[in-house]
Amino acid sequence: MNSRRYSSAHRRLAVNALSDAEPSCYWLDDVDAPDPRDTLTGGDTADLVVVGAGYSGLWTALIAKQRNPERDVVLLEGKTIGWAASGRNGGFCSASLTHGQANGMDWYPRDMPRLERLGRQNLAGIVETIEKFGIDCKLEKSGELRVATMEYQLADIWVDYQRMLDFGDDAVLLDQDAVRAELKSPTFLGAVWSKDKTVMVDPARLCWGLADACEELGVRIYENSWVNSMVREGATMVLTTPTGTVRANKVALGTNAFPSLLKRVRPYVVPVYDYAIATEPLTDDQLASIGWKNRQGVGDSGNLFHYYRLGEDNSILWGGYDVVYHYGGKIDDSFDQRPETFQRLSEHFFETFPQLEDVKFSHTWGGVIDTCSRFFPFYGTGHGGKVAHATGFTGLGVGATRFGAQVMLDLLDGRKTDITELETVRGKPVPFPPEPLRSGVINMTKWSVERADANEGKRNMWLRTLDRFGLGFDS
Structure with missing residues (x-):
């Protein structure tokens, strides 16, 4: 995902795919609750x-x-x-x-x-x-794929793979052809498949x-x-x-x-908000167009990362990227829906899987987690x-x-x-730190992390300073 510049047609596709989505959690919308x-x-x-x-x-x-x-x-x-x-x-x-x-x-x-x-x-x-x-x-004992979507991330994945082997993990390094044989996306350049550390x-x-x-x-x-x-x-x-x-x-x-x-x-x-969207169940043809026969969970390698996986009904859950903190650590149910984040996630979804352009989303939701x-x-x-x-x-x-x-x-x-x-x-x-310094630190960190993703992972002085003092912000 080297660029975030989308055409008007791409943006319309992302918005239209969300038009009928229910503002509720896919998992909790269950008749067996x-x-x-x-x-x-x-x-x-x-x-x-x-x-x-x-x-x-x-x-x-x-x-x-x-x-x-x-x-x-x-x-x-x-x-x-x-x-x-x-x-x-x-x-x-x-x-x-x-x-x-x-x-x-x-x-x-x-x-x-x-x-x-x-x-x-x-x-x-x-x-x-x-x-x-x-x-x-x-x-499902399917393991997890960590995929590289930018060239510089391949070196990080190689280091991760070597570390996994040092710790005795069952891990496989995949080049571009191998990862696309597992899950077909034009954005995938390589991956490491950790087979025994995630269910x-x-x-x-x-x-x-x-x-x-x-x-x-x-x-x-x-x-x-x-x-x-x-x-x-x-x-x-x-x-x-x-x-x-x-x-x-x-x-x-x-x-x-x-x-x-x-x-x-x-x-x-601090309480932060994380968001996700879910597609309608894929048809057999739609699923065949992306493969995913081994049904691994997937996470990409950016600082602002996505996580995604198949549901039992072959819907795709697609979440992450935005991490939202509200001043004073405010928690409110009204924050669970954030249309600008859902549109961003939808745009990123179709960038990753352009062959699924006729898929629509069924659910949008978010919620607070602790970090x-x-x-x-x-x-x-x-x-x-x-x-x-x-x-x-x-x-x-x-x-x-x-x-x-x-x-x-x-x-x-x-x-x-x-x-x-x-x-x-x-x-x-x-x-x-206490407010208002807390919000300033968090917002500066989010801006710096996004800049790092756009600059081949290079961390600016602010991030290097936080690293030195053991401070971070993530979801």
Whole structure:
């Protein structure tokens, strides 16, 4: 994708393809979506309260019961299961715990061999859970393609490939002909296919299945029960919702992008909006025109990158590129639809797959995710070890949240383990500055990243300065 200059005909094609799209999430627009569970009313007590029923909270509640079936666990969800980032992402479930090997090597190179092994074990545990509980989340063990669309990116892909081999990954380097044999696009110049580090899932169905598994083990789940306050009363934590109260010995926070109930966490994370569109199901002829027989997830290699994959019905989910931050970290449902981003994504889609010019989009959506300056989660406790959090997953939370759940439970149980002693777990990212400086830093970074993509990946002085201080901004 060397140029972003489109003809008026190309722009009209992109706009027309969006004309009948529903402003709703492809995954959540499902006739099999479960009925809402009860709202918390009155009082309840528990050994452990988990706040947030996305992946982070669901994995924490499930593993807590698997470790100790006698532990009384309550899960509080402010809206419904999987309504936020966990139910509306691309469904790329990666073994990486560090937002990719390169990023992990930049931050904690000594930990990386251990983290790579833990990541593989974590992914295997996810697959095992899906199979054990019969979770119908459309699991596909297809791996992921990272494609180069500009010449300079081929060198980056070669470095990634060599690093994958060093870590023992099952990876294949593809030249232009080989990658186009996998997936036909005139923009593809090469790729690396990581075959064993990513599986594809239906993210909403994974949430719903994990909730069912939690209840099967005895977890009590309350939906539409937003936690307004958390205070300590002696040895007990008291969590209050608009219609009820839960008293518990320990609390695990899986709220991620939303303002943490531990205020000390807030400077380290910012909420950003990510967007996606989905096509109508492809016909057999349309699918044949692009190939994609191995159904890999795909990500391109720009700083502003796209991610895309096939759905079960052979629709194409196409997302990413724009990362939007609102002043003051504002979160609002009105931000979930952004027509200018959807048009941009549509234009990029037809640049990548011009043979699909007669395809239309069926859904447009977006939503808030959490990001931190090191691009992968950080951990901590509060209230004398009674509260734990895992925050800042930055787009790879489908898999890494299960690992984060184990960290939180180890911290809450006061266990010193191989995991809790990792420098990665004990360390923290660099906090973001307060407003108005925060918005200035983020906007300057976004502008610089876009310039780098247009300038063969060359990072300007601003980006090099951020690199030196361990600051970043991504989705």
